[in-house]
Amino acid sequence: MFIIENKLMYHLKTFIEDQQAFDLEQLEALIQDGILLEDILVEQDWLKEENILSLKSIIYNTSYCDLRNETLDFNLANIIPEKLAIKYNMVPIRLVENSLYIVMNNPLFLPAIEDVNLITGYKIIPLVGRNKMIINCISQLYLNVQEEDSLLEQEELNENKYEVYNTNQGVINQFISAIINQAIKLKSSDIHIEPFKNFIQIRYRVDGKLRKARQINRDNLNSIIICIKVMGNMDITENKLPQDGHLDYKFNNEIWDLRLSTLPTNYGEKVVVRLRQQNVKSYSLQQLGFLQMQIDVVESLIKQKSGLILVTGPTGSGKSTTLMSIMNILNMPTVNIVTVEDPIETTLEGINQVEVNEKKGLTFEKTLRATLRQDFNVLMIGEIRDKITAEIASSAALTGHSIWSTLHTDNSISAFLRMIDMGIDKFLANQIIKGVIAQKLVRRLCSICKQRIILKQPILTLNIGDEVYTHKGCSKCNNEGYIDRIGVYEILIPRLHLKNMEYNQAELEVIAQKNGLKTLFQNAIELVKSGITSIEEIIEVFGLGGDFN
Structure with missing residues (x-):
């Protein structure tokens, strides 16, 4: 590498010696100021930009880029961190499929190319450019761009603030x-x-x-x-x-x-x-995806002064978000709320949140028993995991407290039966469980590119001629056809949907529906009819199989 740079200097000095118009004293003074010879020759109009670039292209055996003719893509500032661009004196100019084109003063410096390849994951195409132009373009590209890809910052934080790891190490x-x-x-x-x-x-x-x-x-x-x-x-x-x-x-x-x-x-x-x-904003029930009729039911459950309310669904279905949004609604100066979580996922001001620490002996059971002496109005248990947790939650619900918790089941009926399986008497369960909210998440269609179609054949519970929407993909949704997710819910009220029933019946869900329970799937179909999600998404989320034609 040193030989190549010397070869460039040799050609430039040879050119200078062959010319008689240069002020050698001025040239020497500029070099002593740390300015590269190639920049001096161009900026003093002693050599044209294209001549320098052509010479460097020959010496480095690499195509050159005249940055005067380039329009900078400011999105590329988010791909290569500014500190790395400055360190290696490089500027990204375009991204074509999986290839990132960068202009460097020294395009044969392999450590720089390897580092950029590691960080970006793209194939790196190095081009040679003039030093000063690269520096100018770096300044323009990263001007007013927040250092979103900068290193984690180590701050001097007071008291019990945050620990932020300093990664300024390579x-x-x-x-x-x-x-x-x-x-x-x-x-x-x-x-x-x-x-x-x-x-x-x-x-x-x-x-x-x-x-x-x-x-x-x-x-x-x-x-x-x-x-x-x-x-x-x-x-x-x-x-x-x-x-x-x-x-x-x-x-x-x-x-x-x-x-x-x-x-x-x-x-x-x-x-x-x-x-x-952390400290993410709470969502309203409507923002979470509850239909208006469901909002009325949830608000009636929130007003309950005692009893157990369960939120259930598979992992990653948004149960914690739903619970914390409800806790935020309940969060008032007149209400003492205690949560027992493992771990604490969302911090809410005004709520007493306790994180379980099994390694140090602060178990769910020990924490819950201590919580019973904390004069609470509302207790939120992160998850009912076993018989002991279920018994403590049930006892608290019987003694005039409002208890909220989660389970991992596919629907509301399964959550009710799970409590019975964990040893809660079925008649007691009917008395203390005031409601079960089951939920799943479905992807929301992109409002920009979703396409309206008329069904030509029946599918699921939809009929020929029904108007629905399907996904397409555009720049706004990263060609996915969907943006964000929305909840779909079913709400079981045992005293209404399970009255006068034996809880070991195989057709429990069918009987509950006859008593007015509207299922997750039925509510998901309503989202399809409203153009919020697609048939394909419902088929996948509910594991129904089959193709949509």
Whole structure:
């Protein structure tokens, strides 16, 4: 590399010596000021821009780019961090499919190209440019652009503020920051870092769907895993057992709660990062997706002074969001609310939140028994996990307290039966369980590109001639056809839907529907008819199978 740079200097000096018009004293003074010779020759009008570029192209055996003719794409500032661009004196100019074109003063400096490839995941196409023009373009490209892809900041924080890990330690740290930042921008719920035989795969879960982001060289696996473990306060020497960690991450002046999980696989440790924004705003019942008739029912449950209300659904169906939104409605100066969670996912001012810590002996059972002496009006239990938790929750509900909690079941009837399976007497269950809210999440159609169709054949419970919408894809929705998700709900009121019934009946759900229960699927079809989601999405979420033609 040194030989090539000397060769460029040799040609430039030879050109100077062949000319008689140069002021050599002025030239020497400028060089002593640290200005590169190539920039001096152009800016003093001693040599044309294209001549310098042609010469550098020949010497470096690389195509050149005249940045005077380029229109900068400011979106590229989010791909290469500013600090990296400055460090290697490079500017990105275009992204074509999987190839990122960058202009460099020295396009043969392989460490720079390898670092950019690692951070971006793109194939790097280096072009040669003039030094001063590259510097000017870097200034323009990153002007007024927030350092969204900057390193995590270590701040001097007071008292019990946030711990923010300082990753100002190299390209691996920058790579991890770039992965997390991109996930946040895409509104991902999880990041998957998965090792395979020949590569590492990065995937994001967006709107419930895993999306492949990039593949990188697996030679970096150990460095990435060690860096993540350090960030999450995990044991870097342990790679045979699963580990859990936690990190408070700052992005655009907002704090994100990152839950880290490692799992040994046959090709190395896999990492999953769960992302959740701290102090996120609560949603109204309407924003969550409750229909107006359902809102009336939920509001009546909120007014209950005693009893157990359950929110149920599969993992990732938004149960915690629903519960915390309801807690926010209940949050008043006259109401003492205590929550027992593992972990605390959303912080709400004015609510007493307790995080279970099994390692230190603060178990669900011990915490709940202590909570009973806290003169509460409302108790929110993160999850009813076992018979003991179910018995404590039931006893509290019988003694004039409002208890809210979650279960993992597919529908409201299954949640009611699960409580009985955990040892709660079926007649007592009917008395204390005031309501069960079952929910799933479905993707919302993009309002810009969704397409109206008329059904030519019956499908699900829809008929020929029914007007519905399907997905297409556009720039607004990243060609997915969907943006965000919305809840679909069913609400079981045992005293209405399960009155005078034996709870071991196989046809319990059918009888409940005859008593007025409107199921998740029925409410999902209403969302299809309203143009909010698609038939394809309902088929997939409810696992119905079959193709939509």
